[in-house]
Amino acid sequence: MSLQENLIKNFEAFEAQLNGHASQPEHTTRKNALEAFKTLGFPGPKNEEYKYTNLQKSLEKAFDFGKIGAEASITKEQASKYFIPKLDTHKIVFVNGKFDEKLSSIEGLEEQVVIKDLSTAFTEDSEKINKLFSKQADYKKDAFVALNTAYSLDGSFIHVPKNTVVKKPIALYFVNDASEGQSFNNPRNIFHIERNSEVTFLEDFNTEGAHESLTNIVSEIIVEENAAVEYYKLQNNKDTAYHVGTTQVHQERSSRFSAYTFTLNGAMIRNNMNIVVDGEGCESNMYGLYLINGNTHVDNHTEVDHIKPNCVSNELYKGILDDSSHGVFNGKVFVRQEAQKTNAFQSNKNILLSDTSVMNSKPQLEIWADDVKCSHGCTTGQLDEDGMFYLRARGLSVESARALMLYAFAVDVVSSIKLEPLKEFLQNLISERLQNDF
Amino acid sequence: MLKIEDLHASIEDKEILKGINLEVKPGEVHAIMGPNGSGKSTLASVLAGREDYEVTKGKVTYKEQDLLDLAPEERAREGIFLAFQYPVEIPGVSTTNFLKTAINQIREHRGLEPFDAVSFLKEMKEKMKLVDIDQSLLSRALNEGFSGGEKKRNEVFQMAMLEPTLSILDETDSGLDIDALRIVADGVNKLKTKDNATIVVTHYQRLLEYIVPDYVHVLYNGRIVKSGTKELALELEEKGYDWIKEKTIA
Structure with a gap:
């Protein structure tokens, strides 16, 4: 069956x-x-x-x-x-x-x-x-x-x-x-x-x-x-x-x-x-972070539908992928004709740590209103080599430099969390993961 | 301390250094001058171990070791410090943040006890005074939104913290106004001892009024075409680099 x-x-x-x-x-x-x-x-x-x-x-x-x-x-x-x-x-x-x-x-x-x-x-x-x-x-x-x-x-x-x-x-x-x-x-x-x-x-x-x-x-x-x-x-x-x-x-x-x-x-x-x-005058934020390895598959689909004018939406999704993990990001932003003066921002950034990890990123903006500010960007790449060289030239081992750079990349998403204990918990979790698993 | 013999280096199959010879002894300050594109920054990068450059020929001996065999972090731990011409921005990483790890890895390499939080802070405070740098700058994301002066001051601060034996200052004067230049140069001078050496890479003579070199070398088209004392720098300032270029061709 x-x-x-x-x-x-x-x-x-x-x-x-x-x-x-x-x-x-x-x-x-x-x-x-x-x-x-x-x-x-x-x-x-x-x-x-x-x-x-x-x-x-x-x-x-x-x-x-x-x-x-x-x-x-x-x-x-x-x-x-x-x-x-x-x-x-x-x-x-x-x-x-x-x-x-x-x-x-x-x-x-x-x-x-x-x-x-x-x-x-x-x-x-x-x-x-x-x-x-x-x-x-x-x-x-x-x-x-x-x-x-x-x-x-x-x-x-x-x-x-x-x-x-x-x-x-x-x-x-x-x-x-x-x-x-x-x-x-x-x-x-x-x-x-x-x-x-x-x-x-x-x-x-x-x-x-x-x-x-x-x-x-x-x-x-x-x-x-x-x-x-x-x-x-x-x-x-x-x-x-x-x-x-x-x-x-x-x-x-x-x-x-x-x-x-x-x-x-x-x-x-x-x-x-x-x-x-x-409704008018709304604020919408969407943050996402995925740190995956092994065979983990993560697909984040997001959708913001701006129906009314004078609203702000802000989206930041970041990912670090290792081994044979697979990430998907699909971010839709609709700005309807009535939704004038909409500010919509979207960003998806990924770091691939292995040759076998895969990221499919697809931003989708559909805008019918004419007086709006919308931007989107997505990047997928390796760790910044200039940054790595800089830290190594200061005496940091490759492993430490890498962990530090990855942590900085990832923790960005956590930084706006207002609940301190949750923030701290996530910071520790991320730091542990990046030092041990990646 | 440092001996460079017939060093050739290229990037993407383009030869930039075409046979450099240079010897630096403890306590000395060497200035490397030259027009744009002569290979000054390449030399600095090759000494620090940047992997984009391929050394195709020649030898670099540092403290009786083959320097070219060492990874960038090993060079740093052995006391080589490169002050970057364009310090890299690293979002999310503060100076304080990475410097403690760096120092302790260097100390471990040198067989010293790691700094605890208190001694690290004490060390920081001392060195901050030296380059007149503010704590808040050190807590901010590295070089992100720093002014030109702040970036260079931060480089010299790190140099003070890491106590190198051989410092290479790559165009540390570029983009600095006269006050910032004086502060940076002051810091470098205070760190000078009879045991460490400095290589100052610069386009202009201006910096050398503040950091007085023992030797001046002119780099042109991948080779040192003229060496002399600090008077050579003045001569260059007066006559410009065309004079050297003409002489080389002749």
Whole structure:
């Protein structure tokens, strides 16, 4: 049975365990999404959006979707080793995509802020959820979004009411348990941030056990007027961990949104970071860093859709690739006719450390407005030899000079992080990686 | 200390140095002058070990070793310092940042204990005074957005920190106003001892008013065509390089 057939067949079993959930309005959405998934099929090599990332082939080779669903159990010790040290956050832990209350801790949360397991929210806040669920991420366009929507049950619903500053960042730790068998899950997040509010999110992905894991996650983020959201995505996963993720952001007037995506390891990773800028005076930032080696494959697709005038978007993605790793960057910027006075900047810079590493970088700007400032640039090359000579002429060994230059190249992306402990954690991680692995 | 014999070097099959002979002894200051394109900077780069240049013939002996056998970092650890004509900008790396690693790798090579943070800082403070350089400059990304004077001052500061036996100043005067030039030259003079030597590569005589050479050599078309004392520099200033060119052809 093909991968697609298996996933469609599994849907009946999924439906059967939904109980009451199957009679709720969101179930219609699920069924529609499944139909969309049937029509779309897995993107093959001819699909322009997945041209360099043949997930169908890799997933079919790595997974046996007929046999998924081994019991998962993660201990507190196992989970807590993934917590970022010194970073005081609300911690929400998901095991194989399911919210785990015992491992989570939410302390000192501002009044009226809601952090809820999505399946509970589907029942308790049905009306509210159905106004938000699947309203941003379009399952008709992307097979993985369709698949996630069809299987949507677990994940989180986070609601920040107006005029609220959430002091502690909200960290979502996704731990897959692949010790007894392969793990496959479709977590769904809905973050609704009302006007004048501020919050920081962190999504972190890890795997326990030696089997393969696949996380197909979708996060829908609504940033209302004058709200500010920071969003961090951290992927330092195992060689056996596959990941497809879509973060779909909707920005309203005068809001600020910054996304940081750090990819340090994994098997095959596809990140879609899409922002619809649907209000004047918005600021959108997208930063990305990937340090990969071995056979790791990382594909970052980003999209900024400027619909309204007077907005600024700023994008910087950097990569260092070694061994037989493969990187893909595709950055789309749309500036619609109405979106005059848009400032959009995009940059993708890569360093290849081996002859067998590959980078495909494709900036795509489509501009219909005439009074805009847009720039983009992408470079892929080796380490700067003049810099290397300079440092060596000062007595630094080749290894030290190289590590130092690579660190400086990479850490640039980290420098604008406001959360000091996270910044420090990433700086150390990057420095260690560059000294030991490259 | 340094003996260059019949040195030939080329870049991309183009011969730039066509038989250089030069001997430098401890305590001496040598000036290498010459018109643009004569091979001055090539000579400096070859001595520091830049790999873009291929040495096709000749020998360079430094402290009884074959210098051409050593990697750039080994040369630095053995006490060779090149002050760059165009100091490289390295985004994200500050002077303080790399200098501590550099010094400790050099100290290790020389069989000395590594500096701890405190002694490194103390050393920095002393040397900062010497070239009148500000701490904030040393914390900034190396040479990024530095003025011409700041770049050169930073080079001399690093020279002071690394305490070389043979310093090669490659057009350290270029792009400097008179005040900056004086500060840089002052620093170099203060670092002079009877045991170390300096090679000053320059186009103009101006720098040599401040760093007084024992010997002046004129490089033209890849060869040293004339050597003399500091008076030669004055003569060049007066007559220009055409005089040398004409003489060479004749």
